[in-house]
Amino acid sequence: MVRILIADDYPLTLMGTKAYVELLGYRVVGTCANGLVALNLIQQLRPDMAILDINMPGIDGVDILQKLHQQQAYTRVILLTMHREAAIYKRALNYKLSGYLLKEHADTELADCIRAVSGGLHYKSKYLDASHVADASAISDESLSPIERRIVALVAGQKTSKQIGESLFLAEKTVEGHRSRIISKLRLPKEKNALLKWALSNIKR
Structure with missing residues:
Protein backbone atom coordinates (compact mmCIF):
# COMPACT_ATOMS: atom_id res chain seq x y z
CA MET A 1 0.00 0.00 0.00
CA VAL A 2 1.25 3.49 -0.89
CA ARG A 3 2.29 5.40 2.24
CA ILE A 4 1.63 9.15 2.19
CA LEU A 5 2.56 12.10 4.43
CA ILE A 6 0.51 15.32 4.25
CA ALA A 7 1.60 18.80 5.39
CA ASP A 8 -0.51 21.96 5.31
CA ASP A 9 -0.81 24.80 7.83
CA TYR A 10 -4.57 25.16 7.27
CA PRO A 11 -6.24 22.64 9.62
CA GLU A 22 -7.68 7.59 3.07
CA LEU A 23 -11.02 7.30 1.28
CA LEU A 24 -9.07 6.58 -1.90
CA GLY A 25 -7.50 3.63 -0.12
CA LEU A 41 8.95 13.25 9.36
CA ILE A 42 9.78 12.50 5.73
CA GLN A 43 13.37 11.70 6.69
CA GLN A 44 12.23 9.48 9.57
CA LEU A 45 9.23 7.73 8.03
CA ARG A 46 10.39 7.60 4.39
CA PRO A 47 6.86 7.65 2.95
CA ASP A 48 6.34 6.81 -0.70
CA MET A 49 4.81 10.20 -1.28
CA ALA A 50 4.45 13.59 0.43
CA ILE A 51 1.64 16.02 -0.35
CA LEU A 52 2.89 19.46 0.69
CA ASP A 53 1.53 22.97 0.79
CA ILE A 54 4.01 25.61 -0.38
CA ASN A 55 3.48 28.29 2.27
CA MET A 56 4.11 26.84 5.73
CA PRO A 57 5.87 27.97 8.91
CA GLY A 58 9.48 26.85 9.21
CA ILE A 59 10.39 26.21 5.59
CA ASP A 60 8.15 26.12 2.55
CA LYS A 67 16.48 19.41 0.38
CA LEU A 68 15.00 16.01 -0.43
CA HIS A 69 16.42 16.25 -3.94
CA GLN A 70 19.88 17.09 -2.56
CA GLN A 71 19.63 14.09 -0.23
CA GLN A 72 18.45 11.86 -3.09
CA ALA A 73 15.48 10.94 -0.91
CA TYR A 74 13.12 8.14 -1.81
CA THR A 75 9.91 10.15 -1.27
CA ARG A 76 8.10 11.65 -4.26
CA VAL A 77 6.63 15.11 -3.68
CA ILE A 78 3.30 16.57 -4.77
CA LEU A 79 2.81 20.29 -4.19
CA LEU A 97 8.92 17.56 -8.58
CA SER A 98 6.45 14.69 -9.06
CA GLY A 99 3.13 16.56 -9.03
CA TYR A 100 1.70 20.08 -8.94
CA LEU A 101 -1.97 20.65 -8.08
CA LEU A 102 -4.07 23.73 -7.42
CA LYS A 103 -6.14 23.50 -4.24
CA GLU A 104 -9.26 24.80 -5.92
CA HIS A 105 -9.28 21.79 -8.28
CA ALA A 106 -7.87 19.13 -5.95
CA ASP A 107 -11.25 17.43 -5.59
CA THR A 108 -11.21 16.49 -9.28
CA GLU A 109 -7.49 15.88 -9.79
CA LEU A 110 -5.90 14.53 -6.61
CA ALA A 111 -6.85 10.90 -7.24
CA ASP A 112 -5.43 10.99 -10.78
CA CYS A 113 -2.30 12.76 -9.53
CA ILE A 114 -1.55 10.20 -6.82
CA ARG A 115 -2.16 7.37 -9.26
CA ALA A 116 0.19 8.89 -11.84
CA VAL A 117 2.93 9.69 -9.33
CA SER A 118 2.65 6.18 -7.86
CA GLY A 119 3.41 4.87 -11.33
CA GLY A 120 6.53 7.00 -11.65
CA LEU A 121 4.94 9.67 -13.84
CA HIS A 122 4.93 13.45 -13.48
CA TYR A 123 1.53 15.09 -13.02
CA LYS A 124 0.81 18.76 -13.67
CA SER A 125 -2.67 20.17 -13.09
CA LYS A 126 -4.50 20.65 -16.36
CA TYR A 127 -5.52 24.04 -14.97
CA LEU A 128 -1.88 25.12 -14.79
CA ASP A 129 -0.38 25.74 -18.20
CA ALA A 130 3.08 27.16 -17.52
CA SER A 131 3.12 28.89 -20.89
CA HIS A 132 -0.02 30.85 -19.98
CA VAL A 133 0.50 31.49 -16.28
CA ALA A 134 1.39 34.96 -15.12
CA ASP A 135 5.08 35.08 -14.16
CA ALA A 136 6.11 37.74 -11.64
CA SER A 137 9.67 37.70 -13.01
CA ALA A 138 8.34 38.90 -16.37
CA ILE A 139 7.35 42.28 -14.92
CA SER A 140 10.03 44.75 -15.99
CA ASP A 141 8.94 47.87 -14.11
CA GLU A 142 11.71 48.33 -11.49
CA SER A 143 9.65 50.73 -9.36
CA LEU A 144 7.58 47.83 -8.06
CA SER A 145 8.59 45.87 -4.96
CA PRO A 146 8.73 42.03 -5.07
CA ILE A 147 5.33 41.72 -3.35
CA GLU A 148 3.84 44.28 -5.77
CA ARG A 149 5.19 42.29 -8.71
CA ARG A 150 3.56 39.13 -7.38
CA ILE A 151 0.27 40.98 -6.95
CA VAL A 152 0.42 42.28 -10.53
CA ALA A 153 1.14 38.75 -11.76
CA LEU A 154 -1.94 37.49 -9.93
CA VAL A 155 -4.00 40.40 -11.26
CA ALA A 156 -2.93 39.30 -14.76
CA GLY A 157 -4.35 35.90 -13.85
CA GLN A 158 -7.64 37.74 -13.23
CA LYS A 159 -7.63 37.04 -9.49
CA THR A 160 -9.74 39.20 -7.18
CA SER A 161 -8.22 41.03 -4.20
CA LYS A 162 -9.72 38.40 -1.91
CA GLN A 163 -8.16 35.56 -3.91
CA ILE A 164 -4.83 37.36 -4.04
CA GLY A 165 -4.95 37.84 -0.29
CA GLU A 166 -5.63 34.14 0.25
CA SER A 167 -2.76 33.20 -2.07
CA LEU A 168 -0.24 35.56 -0.45
CA PHE A 169 -1.61 35.32 3.11
CA LEU A 170 -2.54 39.00 3.19
CA ALA A 171 -5.71 40.74 4.31
CA GLU A 172 -7.96 41.87 1.47
CA LYS A 173 -7.57 45.50 2.60
CA THR A 174 -3.80 45.12 2.48
CA VAL A 175 -4.02 43.88 -1.10
CA GLU A 176 -6.23 46.83 -2.00
CA GLY A 177 -3.62 49.16 -0.50
CA HIS A 178 -0.90 47.56 -2.59
CA ARG A 179 -3.03 47.84 -5.70
CA SER A 180 -3.53 51.56 -5.10
CA ARG A 181 0.22 52.09 -4.71
CA ILE A 182 0.91 50.04 -7.84
CA ILE A 183 -1.54 52.14 -9.85
CA SER A 184 0.18 55.28 -8.54
CA LYS A 185 3.69 54.00 -9.33
CA LEU A 186 2.67 52.98 -12.83
CA ARG A 187 0.84 56.29 -13.31
CA LEU A 188 -2.27 54.52 -14.48
CA PRO A 189 -5.62 56.28 -14.85
CA LYS A 190 -7.86 55.85 -11.82
CA GLU A 191 -10.52 53.99 -13.71
CA LYS A 192 -12.10 50.59 -13.26
CA ASN A 193 -9.86 47.67 -14.31
CA ALA A 194 -6.96 49.98 -15.22
CA LEU A 195 -4.45 47.72 -13.46
CA LEU A 196 -5.92 44.57 -15.00
CA LYS A 197 -5.66 46.07 -18.50
CA TRP A 198 -2.05 47.10 -17.87
CA ALA A 199 -1.14 43.68 -16.49
CA LEU A 200 -2.70 41.80 -19.40
CA SER A 201 -0.88 44.03 -21.89
CA ASN A 202 2.53 44.09 -20.22
CA ILE A 203 3.15 40.67 -18.69
CA LYS A 204 4.54 37.90 -20.86
CA ARG A 205 2.30 34.89 -20.63
Missing part, protein backbone atom coordinates in the same frame (compact mmCIF):
# COMPACT_ATOMS: atom_id res chain seq x y z
CA LEU A 12 -9.35 22.19 7.48
CA THR A 13 -7.30 21.61 4.33
CA LEU A 14 -4.97 19.25 6.18
CA MET A 15 -7.72 17.09 7.66
CA GLY A 16 -9.83 17.24 4.51
CA THR A 17 -6.93 16.05 2.37
CA LYS A 18 -6.14 13.29 4.87
CA ALA A 19 -9.73 12.06 4.89
CA TYR A 20 -9.93 12.11 1.09
CA VAL A 21 -6.61 10.30 0.62
CA TYR A 26 -4.05 4.98 0.65
CA ARG A 27 -2.34 4.92 4.04
CA VAL A 28 -1.57 8.31 5.63
CA VAL A 29 1.48 7.78 7.84
CA GLY A 30 1.69 11.32 9.20
CA THR A 31 0.28 14.84 9.09
CA CYS A 32 1.69 18.17 10.23
CA ALA A 33 1.35 21.93 9.79
CA ASN A 34 5.01 23.00 9.81
CA GLY A 35 7.63 22.70 7.07
CA LEU A 36 10.51 21.73 9.36
CA VAL A 37 8.38 19.08 11.03
CA ALA A 38 7.35 17.78 7.60
CA LEU A 39 10.98 17.47 6.50
CA ASN A 40 11.92 15.62 9.68
CA GLY A 61 7.22 23.18 0.38
CA VAL A 62 9.64 24.01 -2.44
CA ASP A 63 12.54 24.24 0.02
CA ILE A 64 11.58 20.83 1.41
CA LEU A 65 11.55 19.47 -2.14
CA GLN A 66 15.01 20.97 -2.77
CA LEU A 80 -0.82 21.15 -3.41
CA THR A 81 -1.07 24.92 -3.52
CA MET A 82 -2.93 28.09 -4.48
CA HIS A 83 0.10 29.45 -6.37
CA ARG A 84 -0.27 29.70 -10.14
CA GLU A 85 2.99 31.58 -10.82
CA ALA A 86 5.04 29.92 -13.54
CA ALA A 87 8.28 30.82 -11.75
CA ILE A 88 7.35 28.69 -8.72
CA TYR A 89 6.40 25.68 -10.82
CA LYS A 90 9.54 25.96 -12.94
CA ARG A 91 11.75 26.24 -9.85
CA ALA A 92 10.15 23.13 -8.36
CA LEU A 93 10.82 21.19 -11.57
CA ASN A 94 14.55 21.70 -10.99
CA TYR A 95 14.27 19.45 -7.93
CA LYS A 96 12.45 16.52 -9.55
Whole structure:
Protein backbone atom coordinates (compact mmCIF):
# COMPACT_ATOMS: atom_id res chain seq x y z
CA MET A 1 0.00 0.00 0.00
CA VAL A 2 1.25 3.49 -0.89
CA ARG A 3 2.29 5.40 2.24
CA ILE A 4 1.63 9.15 2.19
CA LEU A 5 2.56 12.10 4.43
CA ILE A 6 0.51 15.32 4.25
CA ALA A 7 1.60 18.80 5.39
CA ASP A 8 -0.51 21.96 5.31
CA ASP A 9 -0.81 24.80 7.83
CA TYR A 10 -4.57 25.16 7.27
CA PRO A 11 -6.24 22.64 9.62
CA LEU A 12 -9.35 22.19 7.48
CA THR A 13 -7.30 21.61 4.33
CA LEU A 14 -4.97 19.25 6.18
CA MET A 15 -7.72 17.09 7.66
CA GLY A 16 -9.83 17.24 4.51
CA THR A 17 -6.93 16.05 2.37
CA LYS A 18 -6.14 13.29 4.87
CA ALA A 19 -9.73 12.06 4.89
CA TYR A 20 -9.93 12.11 1.09
CA VAL A 21 -6.61 10.30 0.62
CA GLU A 22 -7.68 7.59 3.07
CA LEU A 23 -11.02 7.30 1.28
CA LEU A 24 -9.07 6.58 -1.90
CA GLY A 25 -7.50 3.63 -0.12
CA TYR A 26 -4.05 4.98 0.65
CA ARG A 27 -2.34 4.92 4.04
CA VAL A 28 -1.57 8.31 5.63
CA VAL A 29 1.48 7.78 7.84
CA GLY A 30 1.69 11.32 9.20
CA THR A 31 0.28 14.84 9.09
CA CYS A 32 1.69 18.17 10.23
CA ALA A 33 1.35 21.93 9.79
CA ASN A 34 5.01 23.00 9.81
CA GLY A 35 7.63 22.70 7.07
CA LEU A 36 10.51 21.73 9.36
CA VAL A 37 8.38 19.08 11.03
CA ALA A 38 7.35 17.78 7.60
CA LEU A 39 10.98 17.47 6.50
CA ASN A 40 11.92 15.62 9.68
CA LEU A 41 8.95 13.25 9.36
CA ILE A 42 9.78 12.50 5.73
CA GLN A 43 13.37 11.70 6.69
CA GLN A 44 12.23 9.48 9.57
CA LEU A 45 9.23 7.73 8.03
CA ARG A 46 10.39 7.60 4.39
CA PRO A 47 6.86 7.65 2.95
CA ASP A 48 6.34 6.81 -0.70
CA MET A 49 4.81 10.20 -1.28
CA ALA A 50 4.45 13.59 0.43
CA ILE A 51 1.64 16.02 -0.35
CA LEU A 52 2.89 19.46 0.69
CA ASP A 53 1.53 22.97 0.79
CA ILE A 54 4.01 25.61 -0.38
CA ASN A 55 3.48 28.29 2.27
CA MET A 56 4.11 26.84 5.73
CA PRO A 57 5.87 27.97 8.91
CA GLY A 58 9.48 26.85 9.21
CA ILE A 59 10.39 26.21 5.59
CA ASP A 60 8.15 26.12 2.55
CA GLY A 61 7.22 23.18 0.38
CA VAL A 62 9.64 24.01 -2.44
CA ASP A 63 12.54 24.24 0.02
CA ILE A 64 11.58 20.83 1.41
CA LEU A 65 11.55 19.47 -2.14
CA GLN A 66 15.01 20.97 -2.77
CA LYS A 67 16.48 19.41 0.38
CA LEU A 68 15.00 16.01 -0.43
CA HIS A 69 16.42 16.25 -3.94
CA GLN A 70 19.88 17.09 -2.56
CA GLN A 71 19.63 14.09 -0.23
CA GLN A 72 18.45 11.86 -3.09
CA ALA A 73 15.48 10.94 -0.91
CA TYR A 74 13.12 8.14 -1.81
CA THR A 75 9.91 10.15 -1.27
CA ARG A 76 8.10 11.65 -4.26
CA VAL A 77 6.63 15.11 -3.68
CA ILE A 78 3.30 16.57 -4.77
CA LEU A 79 2.81 20.29 -4.19
CA LEU A 80 -0.82 21.15 -3.41
CA THR A 81 -1.07 24.92 -3.52
CA MET A 82 -2.93 28.09 -4.48
CA HIS A 83 0.10 29.45 -6.37
CA ARG A 84 -0.27 29.70 -10.14
CA GLU A 85 2.99 31.58 -10.82
CA ALA A 86 5.04 29.92 -13.54
CA ALA A 87 8.28 30.82 -11.75
CA ILE A 88 7.35 28.69 -8.72
CA TYR A 89 6.40 25.68 -10.82
CA LYS A 90 9.54 25.96 -12.94
CA ARG A 91 11.75 26.24 -9.85
CA ALA A 92 10.15 23.13 -8.36
CA LEU A 93 10.82 21.19 -11.57
CA ASN A 94 14.55 21.70 -10.99
CA TYR A 95 14.27 19.45 -7.93
CA LYS A 96 12.45 16.52 -9.55
CA LEU A 97 8.92 17.56 -8.58
CA SER A 98 6.45 14.69 -9.06
CA GLY A 99 3.13 16.56 -9.03
CA TYR A 100 1.70 20.08 -8.94
CA LEU A 101 -1.97 20.65 -8.08
CA LEU A 102 -4.07 23.73 -7.42
CA LYS A 103 -6.14 23.50 -4.24
CA GLU A 104 -9.26 24.80 -5.92
CA HIS A 105 -9.28 21.79 -8.28
CA ALA A 106 -7.87 19.13 -5.95
CA ASP A 107 -11.25 17.43 -5.59
CA THR A 108 -11.21 16.49 -9.28
CA GLU A 109 -7.49 15.88 -9.79
CA LEU A 110 -5.90 14.53 -6.61
CA ALA A 111 -6.85 10.90 -7.24
CA ASP A 112 -5.43 10.99 -10.78
CA CYS A 113 -2.30 12.76 -9.53
CA ILE A 114 -1.55 10.20 -6.82
CA ARG A 115 -2.16 7.37 -9.26
CA ALA A 116 0.19 8.89 -11.84
CA VAL A 117 2.93 9.69 -9.33
CA SER A 118 2.65 6.18 -7.86
CA GLY A 119 3.41 4.87 -11.33
CA GLY A 120 6.53 7.00 -11.65
CA LEU A 121 4.94 9.67 -13.84
CA HIS A 122 4.93 13.45 -13.48
CA TYR A 123 1.53 15.09 -13.02
CA LYS A 124 0.81 18.76 -13.67
CA SER A 125 -2.67 20.17 -13.09
CA LYS A 126 -4.50 20.65 -16.36
CA TYR A 127 -5.52 24.04 -14.97
CA LEU A 128 -1.88 25.12 -14.79
CA ASP A 129 -0.38 25.74 -18.20
CA ALA A 130 3.08 27.16 -17.52
CA SER A 131 3.12 28.89 -20.89
CA HIS A 132 -0.02 30.85 -19.98
CA VAL A 133 0.50 31.49 -16.28
CA ALA A 134 1.39 34.96 -15.12
CA ASP A 135 5.08 35.08 -14.16
CA ALA A 136 6.11 37.74 -11.64
CA SER A 137 9.67 37.70 -13.01
CA ALA A 138 8.34 38.90 -16.37
CA ILE A 139 7.35 42.28 -14.92
CA SER A 140 10.03 44.75 -15.99
CA ASP A 141 8.94 47.87 -14.11
CA GLU A 142 11.71 48.33 -11.49
CA SER A 143 9.65 50.73 -9.36
CA LEU A 144 7.58 47.83 -8.06
CA SER A 145 8.59 45.87 -4.96
CA PRO A 146 8.73 42.03 -5.07
CA ILE A 147 5.33 41.72 -3.35
CA GLU A 148 3.84 44.28 -5.77
CA ARG A 149 5.19 42.29 -8.71
CA ARG A 150 3.56 39.13 -7.38
CA ILE A 151 0.27 40.98 -6.95
CA VAL A 152 0.42 42.28 -10.53
CA ALA A 153 1.14 38.75 -11.76
CA LEU A 154 -1.94 37.49 -9.93
CA VAL A 155 -4.00 40.40 -11.26
CA ALA A 156 -2.93 39.30 -14.76
CA GLY A 157 -4.35 35.90 -13.85
CA GLN A 158 -7.64 37.74 -13.23
CA LYS A 159 -7.63 37.04 -9.49
CA THR A 160 -9.74 39.20 -7.18
CA SER A 161 -8.22 41.03 -4.20
CA LYS A 162 -9.72 38.40 -1.91
CA GLN A 163 -8.16 35.56 -3.91
CA ILE A 164 -4.83 37.36 -4.04
CA GLY A 165 -4.95 37.84 -0.29
CA GLU A 166 -5.63 34.14 0.25
CA SER A 167 -2.76 33.20 -2.07
CA LEU A 168 -0.24 35.56 -0.45
CA PHE A 169 -1.61 35.32 3.11
CA LEU A 170 -2.54 39.00 3.19
CA ALA A 171 -5.71 40.74 4.31
CA GLU A 172 -7.96 41.87 1.47
CA LYS A 173 -7.57 45.50 2.60
CA THR A 174 -3.80 45.12 2.48
CA VAL A 175 -4.02 43.88 -1.10
CA GLU A 176 -6.23 46.83 -2.00
CA GLY A 177 -3.62 49.16 -0.50
CA HIS A 178 -0.90 47.56 -2.59
CA ARG A 179 -3.03 47.84 -5.70
CA SER A 180 -3.53 51.56 -5.10
CA ARG A 181 0.22 52.09 -4.71
CA ILE A 182 0.91 50.04 -7.84
CA ILE A 183 -1.54 52.14 -9.85
CA SER A 184 0.18 55.28 -8.54
CA LYS A 185 3.69 54.00 -9.33
CA LEU A 186 2.67 52.98 -12.83
CA ARG A 187 0.84 56.29 -13.31
CA LEU A 188 -2.27 54.52 -14.48
CA PRO A 189 -5.62 56.28 -14.85
CA LYS A 190 -7.86 55.85 -11.82
CA GLU A 191 -10.52 53.99 -13.71
CA LYS A 192 -12.10 50.59 -13.26
CA ASN A 193 -9.86 47.67 -14.31
CA ALA A 194 -6.96 49.98 -15.22
CA LEU A 195 -4.45 47.72 -13.46
CA LEU A 196 -5.92 44.57 -15.00
CA LYS A 197 -5.66 46.07 -18.50
CA TRP A 198 -2.05 47.10 -17.87
CA ALA A 199 -1.14 43.68 -16.49
CA LEU A 200 -2.70 41.80 -19.40
CA SER A 201 -0.88 44.03 -21.89
CA ASN A 202 2.53 44.09 -20.22
CA ILE A 203 3.15 40.67 -18.69
CA LYS A 204 4.54 37.90 -20.86
CA ARG A 205 2.30 34.89 -20.63
